[in-house]
Amino acid sequence: MSHIDIETGRLRETLKELMMLTTQQIRKSQDVVFNFDKELAREVIFYEKHINSLELKIDRDCENILALLNPVAVDLRFILATLKINPSLERIADNAESMVRYVLEMKEPYDSELMRQIKLREMFDIALSMLSDVYTAFTTEDTRIARNVLLKDDLLDEINMVAAHTAEAFIKKNSALTYQSLFVLSNVRKLERVGDQTKNIAEEIIFYLEARVLKHSKPGGI
Numbered sequence: 001m002s003h004i005d006i007e008t009g010r011l012r013e014t015l016k017e018l019m020m021l022t023t024q025q026i027r028k029s030q031d032v033v034f035n036f037d038k039e040l041a042r043e044v045i046f047y048e049k050h051i052n053s054l055e056l057k058i059d060r061d062c063e064n065i066l067a068l069l070n071p072v073a074v075d076l077r078f079i080l081a082t083l084k085i086n087p088s089l090e091r092i093a094d095n096a097e098s099m100v101r102y103v104l105e106m107k108e109p110y111d112s113e114l115m116r117q118i119k120l121r122e123m124f125d126i127a128l129s130m131l132s133d134v135y136t137a138f139t140t141e142d143t144r145i146a147r148n149v150l151l152k153d154d155l156l157d158e159i160n161m162v163a164a165h166t167a168e169a170f171i172k173k174n175s176a177l178t179y180q181s182l183f184v185l186s187n188v189r190k191l192e193r194v195g196d197q198t199k200n201i202a203e204e205i206i207f208y209l210e211a212r213v214l215k216h217s218k219p220g221g222i
Contacts, residue, residue, distance in 0.1 A: 004069045008078060011061050015082055016139060018054045021047065022089045023131040025096035026194065030124040032100045033187065036109035041100035048097045055090040058082065074208070081208035088197040088204075092131070095190040102183045110184055111177050118166050118184055119159045123191040126155050130198040137205050149202035150214075156195035163188040 025044055032041045062083050065071060071079055115121065130149050137146035167185045171178050203214045 004065070004071060004075055007061070007065050007069060008075055011058065011065065011082060014054065014058055014061065015085065016135070018051065018058065018086070018089050019135045019138065021051055021054070022093045023128065023135065025051070025093045026124070026128055026131060029096040029099045030128070032103050033110065034115070034121065036103060038104055041103050044100045045097055048093060051090060051093045055086055058086045077208045077211060081204040084204045085201050088200050092194050092197050095194050099187050099190050102186065106180060106183065110180055111174070114170050114177065114181060114184055117170060118163055118188060120184060120187060123156060123159055123188060126152055127191050127194045127198065130195060134198055134201045134205065137202065141209055143206050143209050146202040146205045150199055153195045153199040156192050160188055160192040
């Protein structure tokens with residue numbers, strides 16, 4: 001096995017670790033939001049530091065491979081894709097941290113009817129499904145699965161588009177819950193961003209495996 005194969009293999013394993021940790025952060029944030037679990041919220045915040053350190057390690061490893069091993073073809077595409085996937089994963093984890101910090105500010109759980117109407121659990125489930133898909137697409141090198149992620153992101157966008165109107169209607173009938181309604185709406189926005197970042201990861205996986213750039217491509221061109 002060549003030196004570059006060894007180094008890219010190590011990098012691949014570190015990136016897989018970051019993917020798994022990021023997914024866990026979103027899954028835990030869902031539990032925090034729906035179970036009002038402040039202890040778990042603090043755990044999510046604690047692990048954010050580990051995710052940040054992994055992000056920095058991946059950046060350094062990519063820089064070293066580029067500088068010392070002069071990768072070409074698929075190896076070069078892998079490094080370039082990793083450099084874009086890495087910050088997307090860190091931003092997804094940032095959104096998980098933000099959502100649990102909202103819970104730490106609350107004195108009582110979010111209203112269950114509000115969360116039902118705004119489809120917050122559905123958004124979490126879709127986001128987690130997308131993260132699971134990009135991990136599988138990356139580990140199995142299956143671009144078909146990666147393309148499926150792009151379609152799922154449309155579902156998050158659809159929920160996000162009507163969320164503000166849903167929250168407005170709820171607040172009109174439940175003015176005492178205005179404060180927490182704004183937090184729930186912020187969670188919707190965070191999850192929409194998680195979807196965007198996960199979609200970006202899927203596009204980079206396709207670039208790495210097929211040498212095809214999908215960024216800014218028109219719908220139907222995937």
